[in-house]
Amino acid sequence: MNSRRPLRLRLPTHDPLALVGLGIYAVFIVVAVLAPVIAPYDPTEILFTPNYDLAADRRPGEDGFLMGTTTMGRDLFSQLVWGSRSALLIGLTAAFMVALIGSIVGVVAGYFGGWVDTILMRLADVAFGIPFLPFVIVLAAFLEPSIWNVVFAMALVLWRDTGRVIRSQTLTLRTRVYVEAARVSGSSDLKIILRHVVPNILPLSFLYGSIAIGWAILTEASISFLGFGDPKSISWGFMLQDAFASQALSKGAYYWFLPPGVLIILIVSAGFFITRGYEQILFPKLDR
Amino acid sequence: MKAFSAIGARVIQTLFVLWAVVTILFFLFRLMPGSPLAAYIDPNFTPEQQDALMARFGLDKPLWQQYFIYLGNLLQGDLGESFFYRTSVADRIFALLPNTLILTFSSLILAYGIGVLAGAYLAWKRGGAVEQIAIPLVLTTRAMPEFWLGMILLAVFSFSLGWFPAGGTRPPGADYPTLWSLYTSADFWRHMTLPVLTLAIYAQGLPLLLMRSNMLDVMKEDFVTMARIKGLSSYSVVIRHAARNALLPVMTSFAIAVGYQIQGNVVVETVFSWPGLGRELVRAVSASDYPLAQGAFLMIAVVVIAMNLVADLLYAVLDPRVTRE
Amino acid sequence: MSEPLLSIRNLSIAYKVGRAEVTAVDRASFDLGAGSILGLVGESGCGKTTLARSLTRVLSDNARIAGGQAMFMGRDLMALTDRQMNAHRWRDIAFIPQSAMNSLDPVYTVGSQLAEVLTRRGGLTRGDARKRSEELFEWVGIETNRLGDYPHQFSGGMRQRVAIALALALNPKLVIADEPVTALDVIVQRQILDQLKELQSRLGISVILVTHDISVVAYVCDRVVVMYAGRVAEAGPMAASLTEPAHPYTMGLRNAFPDLAGAAGVLTPIEGAPPNLMRPPPGCRFAPRCPFAQARCTAADPDPVDIGGGHIVACHRWAEAAALRVRSGQPDTWMAPA
Numbered sequence: 001m002n003s004r005r006p007l008r009l010r011l012p013t014h015d016p017l018a019l020v021g022l023g024i025y026a027v028f029i030v031v032a033v034l035a036p037v038i039a040p041y042d043p044t045e046i047l048f049t050p051n052y053d054l055a056a057d058r059r060p061g062e063d064g065f066l067m068g069t070t071t072m073g074r075d076l077f078s079q080l081v082w083g084s085r086s087a088l089l090i091g092l093t094a095a096f097m098v099a100l101i102g103s104i105v106g107v108v109a110g111y112f113g114g115w116v117d118t119i120l121m122r123l124a125d126v127a128f129g130i131p132f133l134p135f136v137i138v139l140a141a142f143l144e145p146s147i148w149n150v151v152f153a154m155a156l157v158l159w160r161d162t163g164r165v166i167r168s169q170t171l172t173l174r175t176r177v178y179v180e181a182a183r184v185s186g187s188s189d190l191k192i193i194l195r196h197v198v199p200n201i202l203p204l205s206f207l208y209g210s211i212a213i214g215w216a217i218l219t220e221a222s223i224s225f226l227g228f229g230d231p232k233s234i235s236w237g238f239m240l241q242d243a244f245a246s247q248a249l250s251k252g253a254y255y256w257f258l259p260p261g262v263l264i265i266l267i268v269s270a271g272f273f274i275t276r277g278y279e280q281i282l283f284p285k286l287d288r
Numbered sequence: 289m290k291a292f293s294a295i296g297a298r299v300i301q302t303l304f305v306l307w308a309v310v311t312i313l314f315f316l317f318r319l320m321p322g323s324p325l326a327a328y329i330d331p332n333f334t335p336e337q338q339d340a341l342m343a344r345f346g347l348d349k350p351l352w353q354q355y356f357i358y359l360g361n362l363l364q365g366d367l368g369e370s371f372f373y374r375t376s377v378a379d380r381i382f383a384l385l386p387n388t389l390i391l392t393f394s395s396l397i398l399a400y401g402i403g404v405l406a407g408a409y410l411a412w413k414r415g416g417a418v419e420q421i422a423i424p425l426v427l428t429t430r431a432m433p434e435f436w437l438g439m440i441l442l443a444v445f446s447f448s449l450g451w452f453p454a455g456g457t458r459p460p461g462a463d464y465p466t467l468w469s470l471y472t473s474a475d476f477w478r479h480m481t482l483p484v485l486t487l488a489i490y491a492q493g494l495p496l497l498l499m500r501s502n503m504l505d506v507m508k509e510d511f512v513t514m515a516r517i518k519g520l521s522s523y524s525v526v527i528r529h530a531a532r533n534a535l536l537p538v539m540t541s542f543a544i545a546v547g548y549q550i551q552g553n554v555v556v557e558t559v560f561s562w563p564g565l566g567r568e569l570v571r572a573v574s575a576s577d578y579p580l581a582q583g584a585f586l587m588i589a590v591v592v593i594a595m596n597l598v599a600d601l602l603y604a605v606l607d608p609r610v611t612r613e
Numbered sequence: 614m615s616e617p618l619l620s621i622r623n624l625s626i627a628y629k630v631g632r633a634e635v636t637a638v639d640r641a642s643f644d645l646g647a648g649s650i651l652g653l654v655g656e657s658g659c660g661k662t663t664l665a666r667s668l669t670r671v672l673s674d675n676a677r678i679a680g681g682q683a684m685f686m687g688r689d690l691m692a693l694t695d696r697q698m699n700a701h702r703w704r705d706i707a708f709i710p711q712s713a714m715n716s717l718d719p720v721y722t723v724g725s726q727l728a729e730v731l732t733r734r735g736g737l738t739r740g741d742a743r744k745r746s747e748e749l750f751e752w753v754g755i756e757t758n759r760l761g762d763y764p765h766q767f768s769g770g771m772r773q774r775v776a777i778a779l780a781l782a783l784n785p786k787l788v789i790a791d792e793p794v795t796a797l798d799v800i801v802q803r804q805i806l807d808q809l810k811e812l813q814s815r816l817g818i819s820v821i822l823v824t825h826d827i828s829v830v831a832y833v834c835d836r837v838v839v840m841y842a843g844r845v846a847e848a849g850p851m852a853a854s855l856t857e858p859a860h861p862y863t864m865g866l867r868n869a870f871p872d873l874a875g876a877a878g879v880l881t882p883i884e885g886a887p888p889n890l891m892r893p894p895p896g897c898r899f900a901p902r903c904p905f906a907q908a909r910c911t912a913a914d915p916d917p918v919d920i921g922g923g924h925i926v927a928c929h930r931w932a933e934a935a936a937l938r939v940r941s942g943q944p945d946t947w948m949a950p951a
Contacts, residue, residue: 017424122304129305129593130312131551134569134585138316141573214431221433222555226570240436244559249443250454257443261436268431269424276427510715517669518730519702528729529718536720 021273028267032085039078043234046072060255068255071246079234080259086235087217087267090147094216097155099209102162107197109163110170111189121167127160136219140228147230150223154216162208166201173197210275214268221264236260295601302597309589314358317582318351367586368579372572377583381565385587386467387457388557388564391480392549395487400542403492407499407538408531414504430493434552438486438559445482452482455561483560487549494545495538502534509533536606543599547592617644618786618819619668624681624691626660626667635890636679637663639843642917643925645787645836650813650820652830652851654866655840656887664840665789665823667691669708670698685787703734707780709790713772717764723775724760727782735783749778752812770801777809781816788813791823806833827863828870831855839863842887842898845917849924859926859934862899864941881944897929904946905930905937 031038058069067077109120132154139153173179173196182192223229224237225244243249243257342348349357361368367377410419446454457470457479464470506512507530515525554566561567565584572581626638638660645651653661666672668683668690683690686705690698710716718726724746731742747757753774764772773793780788790809794802810833813820822834830837830851837855838848839862847860858864865883885902888894894901896911903910909929917927920934930937940946 122308125301125305126308126312128596129309129589131547131585131588131592133551133554134566134588137554137570137573138581138585142316218431218433222435225433225435225555226558227574237433240433240439244439249439250447252443252448254443257436257439261433261440264433264436265428265431269428272427272431273424510710510712511718513671514708514710514716515718516671517702517708519699519704519734520729521733524729524733533718533720 015273015276017273017276021270024266024270025274028084028088028270031081032088035081035085039075039081040066041075041078043079043082044074046074057251057253067259068253070242070256071248072242076239076256076259079239080236080263082234083236083239083260083263084267086147086230086233087220087264090151090220090235091213091217091267091271094151094154094158095209095212097151098158098162098212098216099205101155101159102208103166103201103205105159105163106166107170107193107201110167111174111193111197113171117167120163124160124163127157130157132157133219133222136223137226137228140223145228145230147220147233150220150229151216154212154219158212158215162205162212165208166204169201169204170197173200207275210271214271217264217268236264295604298597298600302593305593305596306590309593310359310362310586311355313582313586313589314355317578318354367583370572370577370580372575372577372580377579380568380580381583381587384563384565384568384584386471387562388550388553388566390471391483391487391557391562391564392546392553394480395484396491396542396545396549398484398488399491400495400538400545402488403495404499404535404538406492407496408503408526408534410496411500411503411507411534412526426493426496429489432490433555434486434490435555435559437489438483438556441482441486442559453479455479455559457563483556483562486556486559487552490552491545491549494541498541499534499538502537503530506530506533536603539606540599540603543595543602547595550588550591616647618647618685619645619821620682620684621645621664622682622684624664624667624683625679626663626672627677627679628663628673629675629677630891633891637676637843637890638667640681641840641843641845642681643838643845643848645819645821647786647819648814648817649836650810650822650834651836651838652827652834653821653823653838653840654827654830655825655846657825658887658890659840660843661823661840662791665791665821668787668789668821669702669706670695703730703785704783705785706787706789707783707785709773709776709780709788709793711792712796713776714764714769716776717772719764722761722763723767724762727760727779730779730782745782746778749781752781753778753808770797770805773797773805774808777805777812781812781818784816785818787819787821789821789823792825793822794829795824795826802829803832809833826870827855827866839866842893843890844898845925845927846899847924847926847928849926850922853922853924857934858938859920859924859931860899860928861903861905861930861937861941864938865902865947868941868944868947881947883947897927905940 056069056071060066060068062068067075067080069075070079105120105124109117135157136150136153139156140150143149143152176196179192179196182196187195220229220235221237221240224235225241227241229235229238229241237260239260240257243253243260248256339348365378367381369375370377370380373380406422410422413419442454445451458464458473458475464473464476470476512525512530515529520528550565553564554570556562557564557567558570565587569581569584569588571577572584621644622642623640624638624642625636625640627634627636641660641664643651653665655661663672663676667676667678668685670690670693672678678691681691685701688697690701693701717723721729724743727746727749728739728742731737731745732739735742735745737745746760750757750760755771755774755778759767764775767775776793780790793809794805797805806829809820809822812818822830824830835851836849837851839846839854839860841862847854847858847863854863855867858867862883865881868881869883870880883902888898888901894911896909896913897903897906897915900906900910907929913929915927915929915931917925918931919925920931926934928934
């Protein structure tokens with residue numbers, strides 16, 4: 001982990017799996033951005049057939065609904081398209097916050113050491129003792145159910161892994177000659193951190209942040225499935241909850257509950273494929 | 289001696305974390321918007337009745353006093369009274385805990401059995417065609433929402449094929465007087481099959497990937513080469529030496545996995561209507577039954593924290609280099 | 614010398630490096646008599662470890678035997694199938710590794726690692742294995758109650774003794790010791806070497822001792838093979854080869870190491886480094902570093918010549934050896950290589 005030369009980010013062009021992952025991400029980003037254009041209906045709109053029947057439980061293709069409708073008469077295809085927007089939003093913001101908090105804690109603890117380090121690392125111990133999903137459930141339920149509270153709750157716990165790793169990386173950086181030299185020559189701590197420490201831990205922050213993307217998307221899905229999600233936004237987890245509550249399972253409505261899960265798998269495993277590729281770049285030791 | 293003081297320090301750290309989580313829990317539940325009794329209080333109560341109720345739950349005292357009362361009660365195993373059931377939270381929690389534990393451990397034992405063997409096999413056949421398919425497949429199982437996998441298994445094996453029941457621990461009306469008679473019944477195992485399978489499919493990825501990468505590391509060690517120079521059978525080389533060494537961190541991860549799994553159970557128990565801690569937590573939170581939610585959360589946290597400790601101690605027990613230092 | 618125990622002829626071993634192939638051992642030949650200790654010396658990367666390991670036929674995945682033979686007990690080791698070879702491993706040919714720390718399995722006691730070899734390879738019962746283990750520990754001077762200890766509980770020197778006990782477990786005819794004392798301090802080195810020599814002569818086994826340290830060879834060996842860049846430069850009886858070396862490389866090595874017995878003279882290193890075997894120099898591979906190199910040295914490979922009494926040298930100027938020896942004793946000879 002502590003290679004002598006500074007880590008640098010490159011696209012993992014040598015790993016076909018990582019390229020596949022990047023490709024999947026690109027597609028999802030395009031769909032998320034163009035959601036209003038691609039989706040034929042508002043995902044929450046209750047739809048009717050031309051002769052004013054509720055368009056409920058339509059199978060794919062029936063009455064012109066590409067992937068069918070829900071029991072409430074909402075268009076599944078539109079929900080899937082809009083779902084990619086919430087997935088990316090949740091995944092990226094949570095990842096950003098996790099990486100940011102974890103990196104700040106790690107750098108501060110590792111660089112300053114002493115009681116600052118002790119306090120921050122005990123805090124990390126505590127965070128490791130908090131059951132993640134129950135914590136997010138409780139927080140999301142008690143605060144206003146919204147995407148941001150879910151993200152906030154996740155970041156409050158998940159910084160721990162990033163924090164620990166960044167701290168140990170900072171500890172080794174601190175003993176390096178150029179940091180020592182900068183200290184002796186009287187540079188301020190902030191300057192040393194920004195110039196010498198941050199550039200070296202950035203790839204690690206990036207790695208841990210991208211691991212958090214998958215975690216966040218899966219967690220949001222669980223939260224929405226349990227009914228503690230943001231009622232205003234359509235997510236894949238919400239679709240699954242809707243399907244489960246509307247007895248789609250016993251009705252054999254696979255077209256309803258299969259696609260959201262497949263999309264979650266696609267986007268989360270795309271993240272795995274990319275981080276696995278980056279892991280090989282960052283930690284060549286893992287490359288066998 | 290050194291090992292003993294290290295273990296002592298680790299135990300003290302665990303107690304500290306436990307205290308911190310208990311404290312966080314207290315303030316988390318007390319500082320929530322709305323009166324904690326909102327769900328409990330009948331709108332027809334007179335202000336006097338409401339005050340009496342506040343006094344009964346100790347809510348009329350200052351927060352710091354409430355905190356110490358809470359700690360004191362906790363030490364006596366008193367988790368308060370459920371708003372919804374109007375019974376002791378502790379009784380309810382301890383009645384549900386075995387259901388959650390049996391689900392967690394059965395699925396993890398299955399997952400580790402399969403994961404360790406498959407991981408060792410993949411390490412042996414490294415660079416082969418099996419690996420090209422198996423690794424992305426395993427990563428995919430890690431990318432699945434557990435509850436979704438549960439839904440698929442339910443739809444296929446319960447609703448479409450009718451092989452397994454759709455939820456619960458026993459058929460309606462079936463009566464098992466003791467926990468033991470329930471857990472040893474065929475009914476129970478039929479009910480448990482799908483949830484266990486769901487959890488195991490998700491959980492096998494960790495031991496598998498860990499075992500594989502450890503094996504690849506260990507196979508490069510000198511003592512494995514020496515085992516070959518000694519003319520030992522490939523069984524001895526791969527199993528007795530390489531796998532035995534690679535197994536250490538995997539066994540340690542078992543305890544960590546128990547901690548993770550018991551959190552993940554929240555959703556899977558809900559899908560399969562499994563009367564466990566996780567489902568109870570969800571129901572209590574939905575019903576604003578604060579004492580019960582707090583109790584269930586605390587129990588889950590205790591398992592997570594205890595398992596973190598067990599993981600460290602297990603490592604010390606299993607690795608002679610740590611034990612006898 | 615009667616019928617040798619091991620007779621290596623034109624043995625070549627090559628490694629695949631990327632798409633290219635590197636010949637790490639190039640047509641090496643030498644004999645090892647029964648009951649003798651042979652020192653295999655050279656700088657790191659000269660092929661001595663590869664050569665020694667090839668006798669167990671456990672080589673890394675990218676290595677292959679590119680030619681030649683190694684006759685042992687009437688069979689060519691290099692031509693055996695893996696199953697046939699397994700019959701010889703440890704029962705006839707045992708191995709003492711460079712670092713016993715990494716070569717002992719950390720999760721088993723040393724006693725159970727001895728028992729493993731004794732029962733699984735030697736066919737002993739558990740009880741007999743226990744007795745034999747105690748005997749072996751007495752031989753190498755470790756208290757028998759330490760059989761229940763784990764490898765990490767031993768000091769470096771003790772671990773090396775454990776490795777010797779392991780190697781002797783099944784009464785092998787040949788023990789290959791790969792830098793057995795390199796990681797140890799000089800006093801412990803001497804103790805281990807004394808022990809090895811004593812056991813070797815008591816049990817009448819043969820030892821190939823691989824080392825970069827010519828003073829170790831001088832201390833215990835009765836024959837020596839000097840390798841340079843994959844080739845045998847000089848081979849012969851210890852006395853002849855080290856007191857009257859005929860190859861300039863051996864002369865240089867002799868100057869570069871202190872005497873294990875304690876006499877410290879002026880040490881003179883050989884300038885430069887061994888050649889990259891991907892692109893070996895033309896002619897004699899030592900020529901670029903040799904203070905006595907002439908035009909013919911870079912033009913053609915020197916053939917091995919027997920200069921008497923089994924003393925073999927691969928040097929164009931072997932006939933002038935006596936004169937070169939005198940010049941090699943002067944430090945400034947080695948200052949600026951020709």
